[in-house]
Every structure is written in structure tokens, then in C-alpha cells.
Amino acid sequence: MAVLVYVESPNGIVKKTGKEVSYYGSQLASALGTECIALFIGLAENPASVGNFGVNKVIHVNSNNDIDFDSQNYTYIISKVATDYGANTIILSNTSSGKSLTGRLGIKMNAGNVSGANSLPELSGGFVVSKSVFSGKAIARYSITTENKVISVMGNSIQPVENENPAVVENIEIKVPVSKLKIIERKTSKGIVPLPEAELVVSAGRGMKGPENWGIIEDLAAALGATTACSRPVADSGWRPHHEHVGQTGVAIRPNLYIAIGISGAIQHLAGVNNSKVIVVINKDPEAPFFKAADYGVVGDLFDVVPKLTEAIKKFKHS
Numbered sequence: 001m002a003v004l005v006y007v008e009s010p011n012g013i014v015k016k017t018g019k020e021v022s023y024y025g026s027q028l029a030s031a032l033g034t035e036c037i038a039l040f041i042g043l044a045e046n047p048a049s050v051g052n053f054g055v056n057k058v059i060h061v062n063s064n065n066d067i068d069f070d071s072q073n074y075t076y077i078i079s080k081v082a083t084d085y086g087a088n089t090i091i092l093s094n095t096s097s098g099k100s101l102t103g104r105l106g107i108k109m110n111a112g113n114v115s116g117a118n119s120l121p122e123l124s125g126g127f128v129v130s131k132s133v134f135s136g137k138a139i140a141r142y143s144i145t146t147e148n149k150v151i152s153v154m155g156n157s158i159q160p161v162e163n164e165n166p167a168v169v170e171n172i173e174i175k176v177p178v179s180k181l182k183i184i185e186r187k188t189s190k191g192i193v194p195l196p197e198a199e200l201v202v203s204a205g206r207g208m209k210g211p212e213n214w215g216i217i218e219d220l221a222a223a224l225g226a227t228t229a230c231s232r233p234v235a236d237s238g239w240r241p242h243h244e245h246v247g248q249t250g251v252a253i254r255p256n257l258y259i260a261i262g263i264s265g266a267i268q269h270l271a272g273v274n275n276s277k278v279i280v281v282i283n284k285d286p287e288a289p290f291f292k293a294a295d296y297g298v299v300g301d302l303f304d305v306v307p308k309l310t311e312a313i314k315k316f317k318h319s
Contacts, residue, residue, distance in 0.1 A: 001147075003029040003036045004087035005055065006078055008097060009044035016155070016197045017093040019053055023160035024120065024153050025091040026054025031123055032089075038167065039081050041074060042067035051167025053160050058169040059085065062176070069097055070179045075104040077174055082109065094152040095196060102152045111148035118157040118275075135248060135271030155196050156254040156277075193227050195246060200226035201255045201276075203246060204234065207262020207283065207302055211239035216306045217261065223313040229253070231263050247272035262302050265290025282306065 005025035007018040022038055029036035035056040040047045043066050047058045059081055067073075078101065082090055090105055092098035094116050106113035114129040118139075122128040126143050129151060133140040195201065202221040208214060221228045228244060235245035246253055248271035258276035262283060263269060270293055273279070281294040284301050291297045298305055 001088035002034050002086055003032065003089045003091060004082050004085065005036060005038045005091045007038050007040055007050055008093055008095065009040055012043040012045045014044065014049060017095060018050065019160045020155065020158055021091050021093050021153050022050040022053040022055050024158050027120055028089065037085055037087060039078060041077055048166040048169050051165050052162045055167045058167045060169055060171045061174050063171050067176065068183055070181055071100040071104055073176050073179055075101055075108055076177060079105060079108045080174060088147055089149045092152045094154045098152045102150055105150045109148045109150070110146065111150045112144035112146040113150035114142050114144065115152045116154050117151050118154045132275060136274045154254060195227055195229055195251045195253050198227035198253065199256045200224050201229050201253060202226045202259045203229035203263065204261040205231035205263035206233050220306055220310045223310050231269055260290055261306060263290060264288050265293060
């Protein structure tokens with residue numbers, strides 16, 4: 001039985017999470033001795049490119065239509081393709097869309113499901129999937145014993161390896177049921193890497209003293225090519241938009257580098273960022289809790305440290 005990977009393609013583009021789940025699915029299929037099939041729904045530029053991450057075949061559903069996301073209709077399409085092409089394991093990204101699909105697909109296909117997997121399943125003596133629990137303080141291992149399985153994969157959990165081997169694309173049409181939802185307005189962030197996909201994040205808190213000082217954070221982010229973020233009090237105060245709020249009650253992220261500036265490090269904030277590979281903390285309070293979670297720490301006035309750091313990065317890149 002094949003492994004089916006649903007690849008999200010917002011605005012027709014395959015993003016980093018799509019490449020990650022394609023590679024994850026291909027590695028799992030190889031371990032199971034079967035093929036990996038990628039599924040695209042609606043518009044997608046160059047869907048054959050996921051073959052470079054080990055996918056054997058691509059099924060492109062309704063390729064000429066820009067289909068609005070509806071978890072009920074997408075569940076119908078994904079489960080139908082899985083059944084028609086003999087796939088008993090479905091892999092998705094652990095995005096907001098993927099989360100809404102994982103449970104629905106589990107019910108639709110009578111499948112055991114795990115959301116937020118952070119590594120490939122262990123196959124010796126069963127099918128065991130691991131994920132972080134208790135705000136990243138522990139790892140739970142789930143044994144899936146059902147024939148059908150659904151897994152959503154946390155971003156930045158696996159580093160995809162790319163090869164030049166595009167996949168064959170099969171275009172099919174599936175009649176989508178009339179949606180029960182009506183979209184009134186859609187607002188999307190443009191020109192930036194979304195926080196769940198960002199590899200570099202520069203974040204700041206109340207230590208900035210006010211929104212008028214945020215320029216030094218944006219300058220540092222621009223020098224690094226990073227995405228900006230903030231703590232909850234900053235978003236609640238209206239200094240920054242709510243989609244930049246990271247933490248337990250905001251966006252959970254797993255970047256390669258997270259720079260926390262003027263953030264004390266309350267447990268609710270740490271819960272959403274402590275899976276970052278490297279954490280750098282800049283704070284004038286040497287007793288700030290965040291230093292205990294940091295890989296690197298700078299004790300100093302952020303208004304002195306951050307501009308100097310930005311200039312140093314610019315000089316390094318220029319050289």
C-alpha cells in the first residue's frame with residue numbers, strides 16, 4: 001500500500017513545508033518498500049518538482065481551478081485519491097490547514113492519526129510515531145495499529161535532500177461538493193516568509209518600550225533575511241500585528257535561529273519557541289528566565305547591542 005503526501009500550494013507555490021513532507025513521505029515509503037504519491041489540489045506551479053525529494057508520482061486534482069480551502073471538501077478529495085490509488089498512509093504538513101484535515105481524515109478513513117510528528121516513524125516491531133508534548137518538555141511515542149494511518153509533520157523536523165529527478169504528473173478531475181462555507185474576505189500576509197516556515201526569526205518584547213522603536217528590530221531582521229515576531233504583551237498592546245505573536249497562545253515555531261530581544265521568557269512564550277535549534281537572548285536583566293533556555297546570551301541594553309549587531313552582520317556579509 002502506497003504512501004500519499006498532500007502538498008499544499010498556496011498561490012500555486014510549493015513552499016518549504018511541502019518539500020519537507022514530500023521528503024518525509026518518500027523516506028517512509030522507501031522504508032516500507034512501497035511508492036510515494038504526492039497530491040496537489042487546485043493551482044500549482046511545477047508540481048513535478050517534488051519528485052526531486054523522492055516522490056514517485058504526482059496526482060494533480062482540478063489543476064485549472066483555484067479551489068478555496070474547505071476542510072470538508074479537501075477531506076473528501078484526499079480520501080478518494082487515497083482509496084483510488086491504494087494508499088493507506090497519508091502525510092500532511094502540520095499547518096493550520098493540515099491540522100484541520102488530520103482529524104477529519106482519521107474519522108473518514110477509520111485511521112489512527114498523530115498530529116505534530118517530529119521524526120520518521122519507528123518500524124521495528126510496529127509503527128511508532130514520536131511528537132513533542134507538555135510544551136516541548138517531553139517526547140510521546142504513539143503506536144498506530146490501524147491499517148490506515150494519518151500523520152501531520154511539524155515544520156523543520158526533517159531536512160529534505162534534493163535530487164534532480166522530477167516526477168510524472170497525472171492530471172485528474174474530481175467533482176467537488178458544493179461548500180457549506182462562504183468566504184466573505186481573505187487577508188494574507190505578503191512579501192514575508194510566514195512564521196511557521198521561517199528559518200530565521202528576530203523577536204522582541206516589552207523591552208522595546210514602544211512601537212516607535214521597532215525600526216532597530218526590522219533593521220536586524222533585514223540584515224539577516226529573517227522574519228519578525230513578538231511576545232504576547234506586544235501584540236495585545238497593538239504595537240505589532242497579532243500574526244507576529246509567537247508562544248503557547250500564538251504561533252508555535254521551530255526556526256534554525258531564534259533571537260529574543262527584550263523578552264523575559266515567561267513559560268507561555270518559551271512553550272512556543274523552545275524547539276528552535278539555536279536561541280539567542282539579548283536582555284539587560286541577567287536574571288531573565290530566558291537565559292536558562294538560551295544557547296547564547298548577551299546581557300546589555302538592547303538599544304546599544306542590537307544596532308551594533310546589525311552593523312556587524314552587514315559588514316560580515318559585505319566582506
